[in-house]
Amino acid sequence: MAKIIGGVTSSHIPAVGNAIANNLTQEPYWKRFFDGYAPAKAWLQEKKPDVVIVVYNDHGLNFFLDKMPTFALGCADTYHNDDEGWALKPVAPFKGDAAFSWHIAESLVEQKFDICTCQEMKVDHGFVNPIRALYGTHDVWPVTTIPLAVNTVQHPVPTAARCLELGKALRTAVESYPADLNVVIFGTGGLSHQLQGERAGLIDVEFDLECMERIANDPEWMTQFSNSEIMRRAGTEGIETIMWLVMRGALQSNVKVVHKHYHAPISNTGAGVLVLENYL
Amino acid sequence: MTWTTHDYENIPGTYVFDGKHSYGAYPLNKLLFSFNTEECRTEFDADPAAYCDKFGVEGKYKEFVLKKDFLGMLRAGANIYFMAKMAIPRGTSVQDAGAQFQGITTKEFQAKLLAKGDGLVERLAKRGGYWNG
Numbered sequence: 001m002a003k004i005i006g007g008v009t010s011s012h013i014p015a016v017g018n019a020i021a022n023n024l025t026q027e028p029y030w031k032r033f034f035d036g037y038a039p040a041k042a043w044l045q046e047k048k049p050d051v052v053i054v055v056y057n058d059h060g061l062n063f064f065l066d067k068m069p070t071f072a073l074g075c076a077d078t079y080h081n082d083d084e085g086w087a088l089k090p091v092a093p094f095k096g097d098a099a100f101s102w103h104i105a106e107s108l109v110e111q112k113f114d115i116c117t118c119q120e121m122k123v124d125h126g127f128v129n130p131i132r133a134l135y136g137t138h139d140v141w142p143v144t145t146i147p148l149a150v151n152t153v154q155h156p157v158p159t160a161a162r163c164l165e166l167g168k169a170l171r172t173a174v175e176s177y178p179a180d181l182n183v184v185i186f187g188t189g190g191l192s193h194q195l196q197g198e199r200a201g202l203i204d205v206e207f208d209l210e211c212m213e214r215i216a217n218d219p220e221w222m223t224q225f226s227n228s229e230i231m232r233r234a235g236t237e238g239i240e241t242i243m244w245l246v247m248r249g250a251l252q253s254n255v256k257v258v259h260k261h262y263h264a265p266i267s268n269t270g271a272g273v274l275v276l277e278n279y280l
Numbered sequence: 281m282t283w284t285t286h287d288y289e290n291i292p293g294t295y296v297f298d299g300k301h302s303y304g305a306y307p308l309n310k311l312l313f314s315f316n317t318e319e320c321r322t323e324f325d326a327d328p329a330a331y332c333d334k335f336g337v338e339g340k341y342k343e344f345v346l347k348k349d350f351l352g353m354l355r356a357g358a359n360i361y362f363m364a365k366m367a368i369p370r371g372t373s374v375q376d377a378g379a380q381f382q383g384i385t386t387k388e389f390q391a392k393l394l395a396k397g398d399g400l401v402e403r404l405a406k407r408g409g410y411w412n413g
Contacts, residue, residue, distance in 0.1 A: 036411050059361040064313050065302050085315040085365030153361060155288075155298035196360040197351075198293030200378035201389060203396040209407055228288040236294055237360070261411040262404060265393040268374060273411075 002100075002177040005047055005184060006258070006278055007247040008040055009215075010130035011271035012056060012188040017088065017129045020137060033271060036261030037133055040275045043258055044134055049184040051097060051144045053104075053170070054127050055246040056188045057152040059084070061124035068154050069116035071166060073108070074147035075101040079123045091128055091137060094145045100177060101146050107173035113166055123147050130188045152189065152240050160230065161223035163242045167249020174250070187247030189240025191262075192233070193269035201268060202235040208270040209262060211241055216257050216274055219248040237269075244274075252278045293381070297359050305357025308345070311335040312362035321369065350377050 019025055025034040061084050063069070077098045081090040101117075108115045127147050135142055148170075151157050158166075167185075174183050191208040194200055211234075214221040222245055231239055259275035288296045295301065302309065311332065314320040324331040332342040344352035350372065353363055367377055379389035404413025 032412065039411060060313055060359070060365065061316060065306065065309055065359070083316055083318065085321070086368040153297065153359065154302050155286075155296055194294070195364075195374050195378065196354055196381070197295050198381050199291070200293075200381050201393055203393070205396060205400070205403065209404075213407070226287075228286065228291075231288055231294070231296065232291055236296055257409065259411060260409050262400075262413070264397045264400060268378065268393060270396075 002174050002179055002181040002183055004171060004174055004250055004278060005049060005182050005280075006043075006255070007185040007187060007251050007274070007276045008044070008134060009187045009190075009244050009247060009272055009274040010133055011190065011266065011269055012126045012129045013267050013269055013271075014086075014088075014125045014129070015267035016133055017125050020132050021088070030266075033263045033266045034133070036263060036273055039259040040261070040273050041134055043275050043277075044184070047182065047184070049143060050181040051100065051146060051183045052131070052186055053146045053148055053174075053183060054130065054186045054188065055148045055150060055243045056126035056130070056186075057240060057243065058149050059124055059126055059153065062118075062122040063149070065154060068151055069149070070151050070158050071113065072116040072118050072121070072149040073101055073105050074121040074123075075105060075117045076119050076121060079121055079127075079145065079147060081124070081128050082122045084124055091132070092139050092141065094123065094131075094141055096146060097144050100179070100181070103177050104146070104170070104173040107176055108166075108169050111169040111172060113169050121147055121149075126188060130186050134186075148246070150243050150246065152242065155227070157227060157239060158242065159223070159227060160225055160242045160245055163245040164219055164223055164249040167246040167251075170246065171250040185247040185250045187244035189243050190234070190238060191241055191270040191272050192235050192238040194235030195237050195268055197236075199235070203264050203268075203270045204233055204235075205264055205270060207233045208264065208272060211244075212260060212262060212272045212274060215244050215248050216255070216260070216276060219245060248276070251276055254279065295354055297357075301357035302359070305341065307336040308341045308353065308357065309359055309362050311337050311345070312358060312366050315365040315369075348372070351381050354381075
């Protein structure tokens with residue numbers, strides 16, 4: 001049977017992709033941010049998951065505002081990156097596992113998460129950058145991936161509580177799949193940041209650290225907040241932090257904290273890396 | 281038409297992108313979304329006004345686009361991620377835009393951001409368990 005061995009979080013800001021593409025990761029501005037990924041990369045090297053389910057939001061590459069699914073699952077064998085408008089060179093296509101995706105979709109709908117299924121799904125920096133940061137850049141990616149998109153762009157967006165519930169359903173879905181696959185969940189985005197309006201540049205380090213510690217050890221804590229409350233503290237784009245809860249919900253209630261890394265600011269954000277491992 | 285109100289509407293300096301914004305600025309966001317394609321970017325640059333007309337971007341929306349008034353666009357309902365597709369390749373980074381929103385220079389905006397990281401390693405050490413903290 002498939003099993004979830006752990007979860008990893010990562011920021012997915014565009015600047016991370018630029019820094020990697022332009023070989024800036026050891027420049028003083030970036031060094032501490034990227035050096036903090038080393039233990040997470042080593043953990044993935046050691047565990048060698050067969051499949052990574054990447055929880056992210058699309059920023060206007062695959063989904064326009066004509067149709068905006070709250071939760072959408074890639075159900076294809078290949079996912080392509082593409083031009084997002086700022087002329088960054090797209091990276092190599094990602095290998096999916098359609099049969100596994102369809103099983104997950106069936107199980108989620110059975111559990112009352114009526115998810116949108118996507119047989120063609122372009123993946124943007126929200127999906128690509130965490131993989132590049134955690135695996136390096138490859139012509140042939142070393143792991144099979146499944147994109148799980150959460151709408152954090154156009155409100156109404158799902159609540160933190162709903163995201164945690166989705167994670168729990170995702171665990172049931174994965175663990176009922178008959179193939180022997182080791183699965184890791186990436187929760188991407190966040191932490192606090194606001195790009196828009198006169199309040200642009202907001203970062204709340206204390207809230208970020210509280211979120212990291214609670215998401216690791218007491219994720220229910222996050223569910224007390226409405227999305228308005230999260231945006232008030234963490235900024236409008238900081239709402240992405242709810243996607244970490246999908247990852248967390250898919251793990252056991254008690255997990256081993258393998259690695260905890262926080263850096264601020266990077267570009268306009270507070271950025272956190274968590275590596276959480278299920279006890280076997 | 282009666283739009284419901286939300287408690288996020290009183291967050292200062294913040295324009296939460298919701299149905300009301302998305303509905304009103306639909307043609308504008310559609311124009312911005314088109315910049316994912318190289319040919320569309322070229323067509324826009326050749327004649328921005330005609331490109332607005334093609335997408336039905338009119339009145340104040342058109343004015344904001346032609347003036348590259350990003351705060352105006354944002355207040356009128358442009359989505360920040362879609363707007364970045366217009367701003368970044370034309371020399372306005374997200375940090376430049378943030379500085380414009382606040383009426384300060386990009387250098388000042390970046391300095392304010394950097395100040396958020398003051399004493400970070402010590403703060404992490406105090407909390408405990410962090411890499412390099």
